[in-house]
Amino acid sequence: MIDPVTLTQDLIRCRSVTPADGGALDVLEGALQPLGFFCHRLRFEESGAPAVENLYARLGTASPHFCFAGHSDVVPPGEGWARDPFSPTILDGVLYGRGAADMKSALAAFVAAVERTLANGPPKGSISLLITGDEEGPAINGTAKLMAWLEARGEKIDHCVVGEPTSVAHAGDTLKIGRRGSINFQVSVTGVQGHVGYPQKAVNPIPALAALVTQLSAQPLDKGNAHFDPSTLAFTSMDVGNSATNVIPGEARASFNIRFNDKHTPESLLGWALDRADRIAKETGTTIEFRHSVSGTSFLTQPGKFTQLVSDTVARVTGQAPVFSTSGGISDARFIKDHCPVIELGLVGATMHKIDECVALSEITRLTDIYAQLLTDYFLKPLV
Numbered sequence: 001m002i003d004p005v006t007l008t009q010d011l012i013r014c015r016s017v018t019p020a021d022g023g024a025l026d027v028l029e030g031a032l033q034p035l036g037f038f039c040h041r042l043r044f045e046e047s048g049a050p051a052v053e054n055l056y057a058r059l060g061t062a063s064p065h066f067c068f069a070g071h072s073d074v075v076p077p078g079e080g081w082a083r084d085p086f087s088p089t090i091l092d093g094v095l096y097g098r099g100a101a102d103m104k105s106a107l108a109a110f111v112a113a114v115e116r117t118l119a120n121g122p123p124k125g126s127i128s129l130l131i132t133g134d135e136e137g138p139a140i141n142g143t144a145k146l147m148a149w150l151e152a153r154g155e156k157i158d159h160c161v162v163g164e165p166t167s168v169a170h171a172g173d174t175l176k177i178g179r180r181g182s183i184n185f186q187v188s189v190t191g192v193q194g195h196v197g198y199p200q201k202a203v204n205p206i207p208a209l210a211a212l213v214t215q216l217s218a219q220p221l222d223k224g225n226a227h228f229d230p231s232t233l234a235f236t237s238m239d240v241g242n243s244a245t246n247v248i249p250g251e252a253r254a255s256f257n258i259r260f261n262d263k264h265t266p267e268s269l270l271g272w273a274l275d276r277a278d279r280i281a282k283e284t285g286t287t288i289e290f291r292h293s294v295s296g297t298s299f300l301t302q303p304g305k306f307t308q309l310v311s312d313t314v315a316r317v318t319g320q321a322p323v324f325s326t327s328g329g330i331s332d333a334r335f336i337k338d339h340c341p342v343i344e345l346g347l348v349g350a351t352m353h354k355i356d357e358c359v360a361l362s363e364i365t366r367l368t369d370i371y372a373q374l375l376t377d378y379f380l381k382p383l384v
């Protein structure tokens with residue numbers, strides 16, 4: 001039998017700091033192949049980003065097709081660990097190591113859960129694992145390309161669980177059914193440089209930028225809705241870079257980020273910001289320009305049969321129905337949401353990306369139980 005703790009330890013020993021694989025996918029493949037999975041190793045290297053190893057493993061070809069998505073890469077350990085972050089250590093029932101929470105334990109829990117489920121016979125459908133080595137990095141040569149590759153092959157996923165550490169106190173207490181989107185803006189306000197003694201001959205961009213910052217920050221974007229908190233806007237910098245005390249600068253810059261719910265799109269937000277900027281530019285005689293980059297759009301898996309099934313399963317295993325949430329940052333679920341309903345269900349995220357990242361062994365067991373029950377329930381009452 002596969003012990004999810006031992007498998008997690010094997011994975012932690014692999015130094016898979018993005019974009020390195022460190023042998024992590026070999027460890028997974030080594031566990032999946034004996035279970036009958038057909039494994040594809042996919043190395044994507046286009047787009048000027050580091051080349052990344054990915055793994056797609058599928059058992060069976062029939063529908064329904066349940067996919068578990070996750071990542072084998074980890075963030076750099078940083079300084080100050082009490083022990084070697086890549087030598088997994090168990091102390092008082094807690095496993096320490098980089099990736100213990102995010103999310104090597106979840107990978108191991110799912111593989112162990114699959115083995116346990118297969119002991120009762122093959123699934124009435126198919127199970128796959130879609131594992132990227134590029135979640136913590138630029139996320140260019142990972143899940144997005146895996147999904148495109150699957151589509152090109154005509155493989156359709158019916159439902160997907162992402163094993164990100166989305167829980168709060170115990171594995172399964174929270175299901176992420178959506179995420180807010182994130183967009184970064186850079187503003188540049190151009191005026192006319194001049195002497196401070198002759199401000200009438202200059203156009204000072206600073207008051208224009210200050211007005212823009214005030215106006216964009218003051219107005220709430222929305223009030224949220226049944227599934228989402230209100231969208232938020234936060235300025236992250238204002239720069240003039242002018243060290244001269246006798247010069248009105250010609251340019252002022254600022255950056256801000258918007259975390260947005262499903263009431264907005266990147267286009268609608270850009271339009272909203274540009275509208276305000278145009279008015280201020282006219283009033284002040286400046287030119288205001290925006291650059292923006294979208295890290296992810298918002299999405300929601302509408303509560304329905306799939307969310308109910310997962311919720312019922314978690315409640316049966318843990319004795320408590322999970323909370324549906326859409327909070328937190330972005331995840332690779334953003335690349336899956338257009339292909340099939342996707343839910344995030346994993347470990348407690350408290351120590352993710354921190355030094356001395358850890359997970360309680362009891363939580364790995366609990367998550368393995370949840371995943372095993374979920375696979376059983378999923379194929380018992382097909383949703384498609």
Ligand SMILES: [Zn+2]
Pocket residue numbers: 071102103135164165
């Ligand atoms: Zn993660």
